[in-house]
Amino acid sequence: MIYPTLKTLMEKVDSKYSLVVAVAKRARQLVSGASPLIDEENANDRPVTTAVREIESGAVTYKHMKK
Template sequence: MSMVNPSTDYLMTKVDSRYGLVVCGAKRARQLLDGAEPQAELQSTKNVTNALEEIAEGKINYVIKKEQ
């Protein structure tokens, strides 16, 4: 049984790299901590878990900006 729900394998289908997943999850968790409106039904009291659930549900996307 996996301790992470949603699973890391499933989350990796939503992003292009583990680094992207970590950055996106951390930034979204910070937004939730600062009072941002949740995009999905909260299943946990932990912001990181809620951020990962939002990513898994496709509610949160990220874009990598290229430097000019």
């Protein structure tokens, strides 16, 4: 089973699109050298995995911006 589940992640965001955008932006920040916001048991996790876990834990949030 995949952890965290999509159902769990959808409780943190309002749409699948928003989830994908938030994970992608946070993963890019991690690749660029940002420190993880959660304690990772496995420091070898890929940036996308870390970003998903940060969103699931509530360490990363997002807000919609008007253009």
